[in-house]
Amino acid sequence: MFRASDYSNLLRQLEQFFTDSANQKPIAKRLEPEILREQLSLDLPTEGKPVEQLQTDIANYLTYAVKTAHPQYFNQLWGGFSSPCFMGDILTSATNTSMYTYEVAPVATLIEKTLIAKMGKLVGFSEPEGQFTTGGSNGNFMAMAIARHRAIPTLKQEGMVNSPKLIAFVSADAHYSFAKAAHLLGLGANQLWKVPVDEQGRMVVAELEKQIAQAYAQGAKPFFVAGTAGTTVQGAYDPFAEIATVAQREGLWFHVDGAWGASVLLSPTHRYLMQGVEQADSVVWDAHKMMGMTLMCSVLLLKHRGMMLSAFSADGTDYLFHAGEEEPIDLGLSSIHCGRRVDAVKLWLTWKQLGDHGWETLIDQYFTLAAQAEAIINAHESLAMVNPRQSLNLCFQYIPRNSQQDPNTLTLKIRQVLWEEGVAMVNYAQLDNRVVFRLVICNNQTSQSDIKEFFESLVAIGQRLEQEIG
Numbered sequence: 001m002f003r004a005s006d007y008s009n010l011l012r013q014l015e016q017f018f019t020d021s022a023n024q025k026p027i028a029k030r031l032e033p034e035i036l037r038e039q040l041s042l043d044l045p046t047e048g049k050p051v052e053q054l055q056t057d058i059a060n061y062l063t064y065a066v067k068t069a070h071p072q073y074f075n076q077l078w079g080g081f082s083s084p085c086f087m088g089d090i091l092t093s094a095t096n097t098s099m100y101t102y103e104v105a106p107v108a109t110l111i112e113k114t115l116i117a118k119m120g121k122l123v124g125f126s127e128p129e130g131q132f133t134t135g136g137s138n139g140n141f142m143a144m145a146i147a148r149h150r151a152i153p154t155l156k157q158e159g160m161v162n163s164p165k166l167i168a169f170v171s172a173d174a175h176y177s178f179a180k181a182a183h184l185l186g187l188g189a190n191q192l193w194k195v196p197v198d199e200q201g202r203m204v205v206a207e208l209e210k211q212i213a214q215a216y217a218q219g220a221k222p223f224f225v226a227g228t229a230g231t232t233v234q235g236a237y238d239p240f241a242e243i244a245t246v247a248q249r250e251g252l253w254f255h256v257d258g259a260w261g262a263s264v265l266l267s268p269t270h271r272y273l274m275q276g277v278e279q280a281d282s283v284v285w286d287a288h289k290m291m292g293m294t295l296m297c298s299v300l301l302l303k304h305r306g307m308m309l310s311a312f313s314a315d316g317t318d319y320l321f322h323a324g325e326e327e328p329i330d331l332g333l334s335s336i337h338c339g340r341r342v343d344a345v346k347l348w349l350t351w352k353q354l355g356d357h358g359w360e361t362l363i364d365q366y367f368t369l370a371a372q373a374e375a376i377i378n379a380h381e382s383l384a385m386v387n388p389r390q391s392l393n394l395c396f397q398y399i400p401r402n403s404q405q406d407p408n409t410l411t412l413k414i415r416q417v418l419w420e421e422g423v424a425m426v427n428y429a430q431l432d433n434r435v436v437f438r439l440v441i442c443n444n445q446t447s448q449s450d451i452k453e454f455f456e457s458l459v460a461i462g463q464r465l466e467q468e469i470g
């Protein structure tokens with residue numbers, strides 16, 4: 001059934017793919033969808049073919065795949081490559097199982113519980129509980145659902161028909177998944193109130209207090225506030241201790257969205273950014289971002305035991321969950337999913353390989369690279385940071401020498417050329433009326449010389465375009 005030799009061709013193709021990434025071959029082959037469609041044989045056949053003949057399809061896939069382990073890949077909040085993680089992915093596929101019961105996933109259940117305990121302790125929870133989820137968005141959704149359940153326990157059976165108007169608060173720079181959660185949970189997106197942020201994108205807690213008072217004055221029921229640990233664009237960390245004080249006083253569930261930035265907890269030097277997180281009721285932490293795991297690998301951690309089970313258990317599950325133990329080991333009982341992939345094994349293997357100290361070194365290395373990038377930007381006459389760096393995100397612009405030229409247009413154009421010429425991938429964002437590069441440092445294949453090269457390429461393209469535009 002399984003012969004290792006059947007996979008030797010695939011492994012050779014993968015080796016070539018990663019060698020090309022390491023040798024900085026073009027990072028992507030950008031084609032319009034209609035043209036790419038012509039290059040691939042996408043149609044699904046009526047008659048199948050032997051597995052050996054899938055090689056061309058695999059080769060095509062790899063030819064047009066973006067090289068996310070390329071040292072110049074800075075486009076998203078994830079990238080790079082980890083061997084133990086890759087081994088874990090293979091192990092997960094090979095032993096294909098679902099996380100719902102201990103019966104079918106005995107080792108994976110214990111591994112997941114070990115990681116939840118470890119990561120929960122790093123947050124500062126004494127008796128943590130949690131689940132791996134299908135990502136930070138899903139974790140934020142689940143946290144809001146649990147908070148809603150605590151606010152109105154009858155709602156699980158009765159729905160929201162007779163419930164007061166519930167109001168949730170997030171910062172103006174919080175991730176869009178909260179807006180989705182608010183409408184999916186029946187609050188309505190208008191009941192997600194956006195608290196203003198300061199220049200650097202941190203929630204202004206005095207504004208939160210004003211908004212809470214306003215909500216009460218309207219007869220509504222504030223129930224949830226989320227702080228963000230590492231905002232998506234600026235990498236800002238909200239003042240958690242201050243938010244916690246307000247949340248406790250007002251009886252709000254306090255959630256921290258650490259999808260991007262909770263991993264700084266692994267570094268004794270940088271974990272100060274998370275000060276106050278231990279006072280949260282729940283925390284989302286994506287290991288597929290700063291920790292470099294393959295997508296998806298994300299946890300929702302809770303301070304209070306039993307809340308997940310209470311919020312997510314359902315009737316009619318006896319066919320699946322047979323035992324009647326006091327603290328059921330089956331993770332599926334307190335999950336919103338039925339079948340769920342094993343995402344914990346790859347993280348567990350990587351943790352075994354790196355140890356706590358390896359994680360610390362990785363996170364500290366990212367901060368060193370980010371500081372180097374910031375120094376390059378600050379020292380260069382054609383580059384300007386939009387705000388000082390707070391963590392691993394650098395928002396900056398290319399400033400043309402000719403003041404008649406528009407930095408926004410030029411910034412977009414430079415990004416496009418870097419990508420089309422296969423040199424580097426870096427994303428952009430809009431801050432107020434400025435279009436900025438958003439350089440994110442979280443790729444374990446990137447070195448100091450790669451950072452230097454990135455800026456050299458960017459500036460060279462900028463100068464070329466300036467001349468072309470005239």
Ligand SMILES: Cc1ncc(COP(=O)(O)O)c(C=O)c1O
Nearest residue numbers: 135136137175231232257259260
């Ligand atoms: C701050 C923040 N929260 C949540 C998310 C969503 O995470 P995921 O992509 O794992 O759903 C992101 C994604 O970038 C994010 O930046």
